[in-house]
Amino acid sequence: MWKVVVTVTGRLRRVEPVCHFAASQRACHPAFQVVHFFRTQLARLWQPAWIVIAACLLGLLTACVSPKPAKVVVRISSPPAQALATSTTSPAMAGPPTATPAPKCGLTELSPGQTISSGCSYTQTETQAAGPMLCRIERNSCAYKNMIVNRDPNIVFSQHKPPPLTDEDAMMHPAMLLPLTRLSDLVTAEWGGEVKLVVTAAYDSILEHDLMQNDPERKYSLHFEGRSIDLVPYPADEAKMARLCGLALTAGFDWIHNEVNHCHASINATSLCSVCSGAAP
Structure with a gap:
């Protein structure tokens, strides 16, 4: 119980x-x-x-049955480096050679024997357009030492004179440098590098110019001051002379004369004779 x-x-x-x-x-x-x-x-x-x-x-x-947490691997990397910006512009296809800038006075060619001034006059004389010759610069004088020797590799300079006169055809008034360089560029543009500009005469100390004047004391030429220059194309081709003279006007020369076998060009600039004498303004 x-x-x-x-x-x-x-x-x-x-x-x-x-x-x-x-x-x-x-x-x-x-x-x-x-x-x-x-x-x-x-x-x-x-x-x-x-x-x-x-x-x-x-x-x-529970610990045995539950799966282990998965490992998550995160990779942090730097962004790819940006390529340096570059320009790879291809040169434009060359078209027909043309002279630039536009022809001055609307003139493309100066006919054989013709003259023209930078004022587009066919009747002005060289003295009127480029100024008178004031002296004949003597070698080793003050004016002589104020001239420059042009060493432009794109221009061919004649060396027909014997030493020590060999460099005279590369010697010129400093104001001649700019229009001559422009003309060289225009020649290259016109004929695509197949034609070179040649200077056959620039400064003249031995009075080779003004051949019609037999009296040396009366010889007159701006070559004697280094303000005139004679030009031809190379290879030699008189058919190109008219066009070369037209380009010389566009390049900035003040008076041009097509002398058939060469193109004569002058500049209007203060004479080095007056610079050394103190007469220049």
Whole structure:
């Protein structure tokens, strides 16, 4: 027979055998009661332990089953270097050679024997257009030392005079340099580099010009001041002379004369004779 023990609150506390009513002596034996007591206590103690063990086993199982997080590798690299900007513009196809700028006075060719001034006059004389000759510059004089020797590699200079006069055909008034360089460029543009500009005469110290005058004291030419120049194309071609004289006008010479076998051109500039004498403004 079992005795039910109930607390004041009515909750079931324990169930234990009542020995004096028990039908079986084994149930009321002291040893049985001791074993029953320890079994009951062990059951009460093991219940929380089993919960803890179950929780640990569940956590271990979850850790084993759950996949490992995937590794994400992020590579950070510098952006590719930008190529340096470059220009690779191809040269334009060369068209027919043309002279630039536009022909002065509307003149493209100066006929053989004709003259023209920078004022577009066919009647002005050289003295009127380029100014008078003031002196004949002597070698090694003050005026002589104020001239320049043109070494432009694009122009051919005659060296027909013997030393020490060899460089005279490359010697000229400083104001001659600009129109002569322009003319060289125009010749290249006109004939595409197949024709070179040749200077056959520039400064003249031995009075080779004004051949019609037999009296040396009366010889007159702007070559004697380095303000005139004689030009031809190379290869030699008199058919190109008219065009060469037209280009000389466009290049900036002040007076041009087509002398058939060469083109004579002059500049209007302050005479070096007056510069050295102090008479120049």
